Amino acid sequence: MKKTAVRIYMGLIFLFLYAPIIVLIVFSFNKTKSRGQWAGFTLDWYAELFKDRLITEALYYTVIIAILATLISTIVGTISAIGIHYMKGFSKNLLLNVNNIPVLNPDIVTGVALMTLFLSAGLRLGFVTMLIAHVLFCIPYVILAVLPKLRQLNKHTAEAAMDLGATPSYALRKVILPEIRPGIISGALMAFTMSIDDFVISFFTTGNEVSNLSILIYSMAKRGVKPTINALSTLMFVTVVILLLIINKRSEKGEELLL
Amino acid sequence: MKRMKILAYPYSVWMAIFIVVPILLVLLYSLTEGDIRNLAELRFSTQSYERVLEPIYLKVIVNSFILATLSTLFCLLLGYPVAMIVARSNPKVRGMLLMFLIVPMWMNFLLRTYAWMSILSPNGFLNRLMDLLGLPRLEIMPGKTAVLLGMIYNFLPFMILPIYTVLSKIDKQFLEAANDLGANNMRTFFKIILPLSIPGVVSGITMVFLPAVSTFVISGLLGGGKTPLIGDLIEHQFMWEGNWHFGSSLSIILMVMILISMAIMSRIDRNGQQEKNGQSKV
Numbered sequence: 001m002k003k004t005a006v007r008i009y010m011g012l013i014f015l016f017l018y019a020p021i022i023v024l025i026v027f028s029f030n031k032t033k034s035r036g037q038w039a040g041f042t043l044d045w046y047a048e049l050f051k052d053r054l055i056t057e058a059l060y061y062t063v064i065i066a067i068l069a070t071l072i073s074t075i076v077g078t079i080s081a082i083g084i085h086y087m088k089g090f091s092k093n094l095l096l097n098v099n100n101i102p103v104l105n106p107d108i109v110t111g112v113a114l115m116t117l118f119l120s121a122g123l124r125l126g127f128v129t130m131l132i133a134h135v136l137f138c139i140p141y142v143i144l145a146v147l148p149k150l151r152q153l154n155k156h157t158a159e160a161a162m163d164l165g166a167t168p169s170y171a172l173r174k175v176i177l178p179e180i181r182p183g184i185i186s187g188a189l190m191a192f193t194m195s196i197d198d199f200v201i202s203f204f205t206t207g208n209e210v211s212n213l214s215i216l217i218y219s220m221a222k223r224g225v226k227p228t229i230n231a232l233s234t235l236m237f238v239t240v241v242i243l244l245l246i247i248n249k250r251s252e253k254g255e256e257l258l259l
Numbered sequence: 260m261k262r263m264k265i266l267a268y269p270y271s272v273w274m275a276i277f278i279v280v281p282i283l284l285v286l287l288y289s290l291t292e293g294d295i296r297n298l299a300e301l302r303f304s305t306q307s308y309e310r311v312l313e314p315i316y317l318k319v320i321v322n323s324f325i326l327a328t329l330s331t332l333f334c335l336l337l338g339y340p341v342a343m344i345v346a347r348s349n350p351k352v353r354g355m356l357l358m359f360l361i362v363p364m365w366m367n368f369l370l371r372t373y374a375w376m377s378i379l380s381p382n383g384f385l386n387r388l389m390d391l392l393g394l395p396r397l398e399i400m401p402g403k404t405a406v407l408l409g410m411i412y413n414f415l416p417f418m419i420l421p422i423y424t425v426l427s428k429i430d431k432q433f434l435e436a437a438n439d440l441g442a443n444n445m446r447t448f449f450k451i452i453l454p455l456s457i458p459g460v461v462s463g464i465t466m467v468f469l470p471a472v473s474t475f476v477i478s479g480l481l482g483g484g485k486t487p488l489i490g491d492l493i494e495h496q497f498m499w500e501g502n503w504h505f506g507s508s509l510s511i512i513l514m515v516m517i518l519i520s521m522a523i524m525s526r527i528d529r530n531g532q533q534e535k536n537g538q539s540k541v
Binding site for chain 1 (some may be wrong): 262263264265266267268269270271273274275278279280281282283288292294298328337339341344349356358360362363365366367368369370371372373374375376377384400415470472473475476480481490493494497498503506507510513514515518521
């Protein structure tokens with residue numbers, strides 16, 4: 001009896017979570033533009049998707065920005081985390097607290113604050129400002145992922161390396177970096193997903209010429225229904241699920257990685 | 260090794276420019292009036308804060324607060340049982356359930372909200388279904404109910420996951436001990452499970468309330484401009500009106516609202532921890 005109740009409850013929750021996704025996927029194959037009616041199977045929207053300049057361009061910018069932001073924020077974040085780790089007292093606390101601001105502040109405030117900075121400095125909003133913004137909100141996550149690994153680090157190994165004649169930079173590369181690699185990787189993964197999924201901050205820090213997929217979807221959704229969005233979302237969803245399955249297969253720690 | 264700390268200096272400069280200065284700018288604009296393009300000509304003024312107190316804007320702020328609170332409450336009520344069921348299921352099923360809870364989150368946030376548009380819109384999927392069943396049509400989109408639904412949908416996993424994490428770490432022996440001492444399920448839940456899960460509940464509430472109170476996407480798409488939230492106001496002022504002074508004061512008020520609620524939540528968390536420590540000493 002109790003078991004059935006549990007099953008029904010979980011069933012309803014999953015129905016709630018997946019209903020919109022199923023509707024999107026089903027209607028991406030629908031012949032008419034109307035949202036409620038089924039008029040037969042078609043792949044037209046998928047064909048149109050690849051012909052649409054706006055969509056391919058937005059996809060390009062989304063991926064390029066995500067890759068660049070991940071690279072820059074992972075490198076800068078890791079270096080800074082090491083620096084912060086060796087700091088003490090007030091300055092360390094101050095840096096950590098300021099570093100937390102973009103994580104805790106609502107995205108919309110981070111977005112408008114950056115926009116006022118860029119425009120007050122006379123910059124034109126576009127690719128560069130959006131990239132700066134993405135690097136800005138990615139670095140804190142990298143630092144927060146790397147710092148715990150640094151804390152687990154045995155203090156003496158790096159010192160031992162240097163006693164044995166290693167230069168600080170050699171010790172850094174050969175002793176510290178390999179030890180904190182898992183933190184760097186999860187920081188980079190986090191940065192990449194944050195960047196690829198961002199809408200709000202990008203919305204305020206980019207100009208008319210450069211849009212990412214989120215911004216494009218927002219403006220398309222506001223203007224009205226276009227089944228090409230359904231096709232796009234289906235493709236994106238399927239890509240993510242396939243990626244997840246691969247990650248899960250490849251590592252036993254799949255569950256940990258996802259969280 | 261001490262010299263290593265110079266590695267953090269470039270980032271300190273970067274944070275000063277791109278984190279501290281922008282927030283100070285917003286604060287500056289919120290407390291001034293005059294041409295935004297000319298920093299030298301700004302004059303001190305509380306005008307934009309006074310404008311926030313006008314009934315129409317006050318109503319928007321109250322509305323955002325109410326909707327965010329309601330969605331947090333619904334997420335808690337719906338999510339807690341889910342977290343418990345997942346935490347209690349056997350390890351093999353648990354991994355699957357967790358994955359199925361997380362997969363929708365990997366779909367772009369905008370797309371998920373857009374999907375609800377196609378379900379809830381007047382001629383959407385839901386109303387076709389109602390027609391088919393011979394039931395009266397529902398007119399929830401655009402409107403508050405649709406916005407609330409969108410919030411619950413988007414943020415439910417943020418409630419489930421932290422609660423699950425805490426619940427899965429509770430020592431099973433506590434539950435067995437309670438059982439041995441004659442506590443029924445109800446009592447075990449209220450005396451042991453619930454108090455021990457407070458940290459998860461607190462972080463779940465923060466993770467739902469924060470994005471819910473500051474969103475402008477969900478209200479923009481599902482509310483159809485009928486139920487503007489504080490986020491919509493800010494977006495409108497910066498993107499359409501060009502009134503940075505008013506937009507900035509709204510942003511500052513939003514930040515203060517969030518700071519206050521976070522302070523309250525962390526106090527609850529701390530009290531919970533102390534109580535727990537006190538109990539364990541007894």
